[in-house]
């Protein structure tokens with residue numbers, strides 16, 4: 001509040017691109033061709049952002065607005081189909097994933113949490129994780145070390161001999177199995193859906209994806225992929241501000257001027 005009073009947080013723009021569009025672009029760069037947006041019935045604008053508007057496209061063409069037209073066309077990457085699934089009641093990430101069960105079917109699939117922005121050059125974080133999945137066949141979780149004071153905000157993994165053997169959602173610092181946190185990127189097997197049906201509400205009273213993954217790690221290889229690039233928590237105001245500056249600096253249109261302004265005009269005292 002107040003930014004998300006009527007605008008869904010997924011549509012807040014970081015360097016002019018809404019968070020959810022960044023997630024779709026990252027999936028597309030990883031070779032994903034079918035994207036499922038799981039969203040709340042209260043947020044019809046999330047799906048609306050991706051709906052084609054032939055009238056607008058025609059007007060932009062007629063007016064010769066080629067840069068704007070290009071940005072409009074990039075909203076849905078070429079070759080990608082997008083479907084929206086509603087999660088009727090917000091009962092946690094695990095419950096949200098379960099809403100996509102029928103559309104995913106009996107296939108491995110990836111999950112991106114748009115709040116977690118990973119500042120990596122193309123083709124991005126999920127593409128790197130997909131390489132690991134294709135080479136090894138293992139399921140892959142994107143992880144990053146966090147300080148002890150932050151572990152209770154994340155799913156914390158235990159890693160033994162390069163394999164994830166445990167995952168604890170939002171543990172107290174003394175109960176964390178290590179310092180590696182899952183950072184909103186997953187490559188999961190279809191068996192996760194049955195596991196999601198077996199779990200009870202966990203941390204915060206919500207159905208937690210981490211608890212379902214935990215049921216699978218003994219019998220299926222899950223490996224960590226360490227995200228060494230900066231990651232911004234765009235669900236927090238500080239992370240959002242940092243992402244806005246960092247990603248705007250990469251923007252060829254405004255990056256150089258922003259850098260010059262930051263170094264010469266901004267007084268940090």
Ligand code: G1P
Pocket residue numbers: 093113116153154155156169181182183184208209210
């Ligand atoms: C979710 C996951 C958690 C993960 C985090 C990353 O938590 O449940 O395991 O570490 O995203 O941002 P949330 O941020 O929804 O509380």
